[in-house]
Amino acid sequence: MSFRKIDIDIYDEDVLLDTELYEPDPRDPAQALADAKQKQAVVRSTLAKGDIPGALDIALDSAPYGPHVEEAKNLTLQTVVSILNSTKSSEISNVVKALSQDTQDTLMKYLYKGMGMPGWGDVSGSVLLGWHEKLTEVAGTGCIVRVMTDRRTV
Numbered sequence: 067m068s069f070r071k072i073d074i075d076i077y078d079e080d081v082l083l084d085t086e087l088y089e090p091d092p093r094d095p096a097q098a099l100a101d102a103k104q105k106q107a108v109v110r111s112t113l114a115k116g117d118i119p120g121a122l123d124i125a126l127d128s129a130p131y132g133p134h135v136e137e138a139k140n141l142t143l144q145t146v147v148s149i150l151n152s153t154k155s156s157e158i159s160n161v162v163k164a165l166s167q168d169t170q171d172t173l174m175k176y177l178y179k180g181m182g183m184p185g186w187g188d189v190s191g192s193v194l195l196g197w198h199e200k201l202t203e204v205a206g207t208g209c210i211v212r213v214m215t216d217r218r219t220v
Contacts, residue, residue, distance in 0.1 A: 144188070175216070
C-alpha cells in the first residue's frame with residue numbers, strides 16, 4: 067500500500083475544509099444554470115446596443131461559484147469571453163474604468179480561468195492578456211491579490 071493513496075486528513079481533527087472557508091452559492095445548480103442562460107440572452111441584446119460596460123456588469127453580477135455549478139460556470143465564462151472578444155482594444159481601458167471594484171475582481175477571476183483553459187471555446191490568450199494588462203493598470207495589483215486569496219472560484 068503506497069503512502070500516497072492514504073488520505074491522512076480523515077484522521078486529523080483540525081483539518082480545514084473548503085466548505086468552512088466561504089458560504090456556498092445559495093442557488094441550487096438548476097437555478098444557477100437558469101440564471102446564467104438568462105444573463106447570456108440579456109448580454110447579447112446589450113452587446114447589440116453597443117453597451118460593453120453594461121454587458122460586463124450583467125455577466126459578472128452574482129457569478130456562480132462553489133461546487134456543483136460547473137455548467138453554469140462554463141456558460142458564464144463563455145458569455146464573458148464573447149464580450150471580451152467583441153471589444154476593441156482601444157476601448158478596453160474605458161470599459162474597465164466603468165466597472166466597480168467587485169466587478170473588476172470578478173472579471174480578473176474569469177481572465178485567470180480563461181488563461182487556465184487554453185483552446186477552450188473562443189478563448190484567445192492574446193485577448194485575455196490584453197484585458198489583464200488594462201485591468202491591472204486600472205485596478206492595480208490589489209485586484210490580483212484579492213482574486214488569488216478569494217476561495218470563491220468561478
